[in-house]
Amino acid sequence: MLYTQIGEASLQDLTKNFYQEVSKNPELRSLYPEDLDAAERRIYLFLVQVLGGPSTYSEERGHPRLRMRHMQWKIDSKMRSHWMNAMLHALDKVPLEQEVREELMQYFTQVANAMINHD
Ligand code: HEM
Numbered sequence: 260m261l262y263t264q265i266g267e268a269s270l271q272d273l274t275k276n277f278y279q280e281v282s283k284n285p286e287l288r289s290l291y292p293e294d295l296d297a298a299e300r301r302i303y304l305f306l307v308q309v310l311g312g313p314s315t316y317s318e319e320r321g322h323p324r325l326r327m328r329h330m331q332w333k334i335d336s337k338m339r340s341h342w343m344n345a346m347l348h349a350l351d352k353v354p355l356e357q358e359v360r361e362e363l364m365q366y367f368t369q370v371a372n373a374m375i376n377h378d
Contacts, residue, residue, distance in 0.1 A: 263311040274303040274306065276348070278298065278299045279349075
């Protein structure tokens with residue numbers, strides 16, 4: 260299970276690094292709320308749940324419905340690339356087994372593509 264292979268500490272590092280990248284990228288940053296710590300907690304709990312850990316995310320937020328939740332932002336392929344680059348940089352800084360890293364990259368790529376809602 261990816262959740263146990265990665266562990267909570269590395270997932271926390273990943274989401275922390277990700278939001279550091281978001282804060283450095285004005286186009287991406289403009290979409291996010293003022294309070295990045297709260298956003299960091301949401302994606303952290305989501306990843307814990309989706310990778311096989313406790314379902315605290317859904318207890319707090321309900322069904323993820325990610326595509327629907329992302330409709331409020333204009334996400335074209337350029338914005339998707341900003342997001343993916345931020346996540347890949349974040350991932351680079353976390354020591355992980357190559358196999359685990361590749362699975363995460365595949366997962367993020369697939370979901371990020373599915374979030375595109377604009378030409
Ligand atoms: C493709 C480009 C993407 C953009 C531009 C984008 C943008 C955003 C923004 C602006 C938020 C609001 C932050 C907050 O208040 O929580 C958000 C929330 C979120 N995003 Fe994304 N996102 C993208 C892709 C993804 C992907 C690939 C995933 C998962 C693998 C994801 C998972 C989430 C989750 C779990 C939340 C919190 C939802 C909630 O509980 O309200 N996003 N995203």
